[in-house]
Amino acid sequence: MSLLDRIRGVHDTRWPPAAQRRSVSAHLLTGHDDLEVVGELSYQAALWQLSGGAVGDKIRCDTVAVLVPEPSNPHDPNAIAVHIDGYLVGYLSRGVAQEYLPGLRHLMSRLGGYVALRAVIVGGGYYADGPGRLGVWLEHDPADFGIAPPPLSRTQLPGFVNPGGVMRTGFSEAWLTDAEDDSYDLSWFNELPEADRPAIAMLRELLAADPDPIDRHFQFCELETRLYRSRELYETALAEYDQACELHDAEMERICAAFMAKWGKIPLLDTYRQMAVRQQKKKDWRACQWWAERGLSLYGNHAAREEAVEDLIKRRNRAAAKLESAAGPTRLVGRDPTAITAQLQSRSTPADLRPASELEILTCQQCAQLFERMRVRGRKPTLCPACRNGARE
Numbered sequence: 001m002s003l004l005d006r007i008r009g010v011h012d013t014r015w016p017p018a019a020q021r022r023s024v025s026a027h028l029l030t031g032h033d034d035l036e037v038v039g040e041l042s043y044q045a046a047l048w049q050l051s052g053g054a055v056g057d058k059i060r061c062d063t064v065a066v067l068v069p070e071p072s073n074p075h076d077p078n079a080i081a082v083h084i085d086g087y088l089v090g091y092l093s094r095g096v097a098q099e100y101l102p103g104l105r106h107l108m109s110r111l112g113g114y115v116a117l118r119a120v121i122v123g124g125g126y127y128a129d130g131p132g133r134l135g136v137w138l139e140h141d142p143a144d145f146g147i148a149p150p151p152l153s154r155t156q157l158p159g160f161v162n163p164g165g166v167m168r169t170g171f172s173e174a175w176l177t178d179a180e181d182d183s184y185d186l187s188w189f190n191e192l193p194e195a196d197r198p199a200i201a202m203l204r205e206l207l208a209a210d211p212d213p214i215d216r217h218f219q220f221c222e223l224e225t226r227l228y229r230s231r232e233l234y235e236t237a238l239a240e241y242d243q244a245c246e247l248h249d250a251e252m253e254r255i256c257a258a259f260m261a262k263w264g265k266i267p268l269l270d271t272y273r274q275m276a277v278r279q280q281k282k283k284d285w286r287a288c289q290w291w292a293e294r295g296l297s298l299y300g301n302h303a304a305r306e307e308a309v310e311d312l313i314k315r316r317n318r319a320a321a322k323l324e325s326a327a328g329p330t331r332l333v334g335r336d337p338t339a340i341t342a343q344l345q346s347r348s349t350p351a352d353l354r355p356a357s358e359l360e361i362l363t364c365q366q367c368a369q370l371f372e373r374m375r376v377r378g379r380k381p382t383l384c385p386a387c388r389n390g391a392r393e
Contacts, residue, residue, distance in 0.1 A: 026066050026116040029107075031141030034280060035117070036314070037065075037082050037090040038307075040135050046087040047134040051121050058125040058132075060321035065089070065119035065138055067104055080104065082136065084119060089136055103145030123317040135314040186218065196226045196233070213251065213258040220248035224271060245275050249294065256298050265304040269295055273308070276315045289319035 040047060048054065051061040066083045073079035080097040082090050092100060107115050123134040142148070188206055192199045203223040210216055227241040248271050259266050272295025279288035292315040303309045364384035381388070 024066070024114055026114040027107075027111040028064065028116045028118070029140060029144050030118065031139055031144065033140055033142055035096070035138040035140045036093065036311075037119075037136040037138060038093045038310075039090040041133060041310070043087070043089045044134060046084075046089055047121055047136070050084055050087055050089070051124075051134065053124060055131050056124065056126055058321070058324065059121060059123055059134055060324070061121040063119050063121065064116050065136070066114050066116045067092075068114065069101060069104060069108075082119075082138070084121075084136070089121075099147060100145050103147065106146070107144065120318070120321075122321040123314070125317075125320070132317055133313065135317060137314075137318055186215065188215075188219070189222070192222070196230045200226050200230070213255045214262070216251060217248075217255045217258075220244060220251075221270065224248065224274070228274075242275075242278075245271050252298055256302075260302060263304075264302075266299055266302045267304045268308050269298060271295075272298075273311055273315075276312065276319075280315065280319070285319040285322040289316055289323065292316035292319065 050063065051059045053059045053061075063084055068081040068083055070079040070081050071077050073081075076094055076097065078094070078098045078101050080092045080101060081088055082092065091097065104115060117138040117140050119136055119138050121134055121136055123132045125132045188202075188210075192202060200223060203219050203226070206219050207216060207223070210219065223244050224241060227237050227244055230237040231241070252269070252271075256266050256269075272291050275291040276288050276295070279285070279291060292312045295312045296309065296316065299309050299312075364387055365382045366387040367384060
């Protein structure tokens, strides 16, 4: 299937007709932090149907999405599906789902139904790389799910091997071939102090003297990580972080050329994603668009990981939609601000997609695990099925 066909949703039958959708009750939560949906490329037909647009149109469609745990998902028992008006449109990423699932389960139990979030479908238009795809973003408050903002992670330690053997940041590959290549020397990594302030000072000294582009790339990456992590320790850390990213960007053509000469592909350039996210949080959509487009221009057709490009495309599209939208905040006309009616797609194994009016989530008094049952009159069970079966034995 061609890329254009995938964008148009040709042969995509993973979205249901109205007869296969059912209404459920859900509680709408609000917030100002973005929550990314992934896998939308597989559901383009549904997204175009929901947005009412055609390929080539620029889309910004405000709507409501429902988060649906999928414990029977064969690929990931922690999976959280995202449904809009009865259409399955994507999932939370595997890592985010694992982190958010306990909080989501707790909210469902406390609220007595599914959790809904404000959503926006964005994208479309035409770009140099072809017609734009549609993506989905959710608005939420991480605290509702018991989530604290994560810090930037440090560069992977030497010797780390990525699952599936797919290049990520390129550091592990560079470390493993360091001894064979005299053009760069990553031994400085093992000499960095654990404490951030002295490590930052040492990295600045290295950048003042080291001419090799591969060395300099990873030194910049480590400097950015340390500065961002120090943002609570001293007030100028974020300004220094921004400056480090700008200096890093100024050298990126040379760095990418070195990567291409070494491996024939470009690993994850996390500077562009992190800066796009940072501008996104500040609601500086013009700067967000610039950082995303800049990263895309550097990757070209040589990115080692397709998801890095997909991420920047989505952030570019959302920023462009924000800049072009003159409308104010969307109001959900005719809907109660906390309790709404939503639709879910019926499944062949619908245990995890039952209407909230029939679904009851309880806590086992023996193992403390949450379990679901159909809501019926009478005394509620105190043990989950597994513990009840064990008790009978």
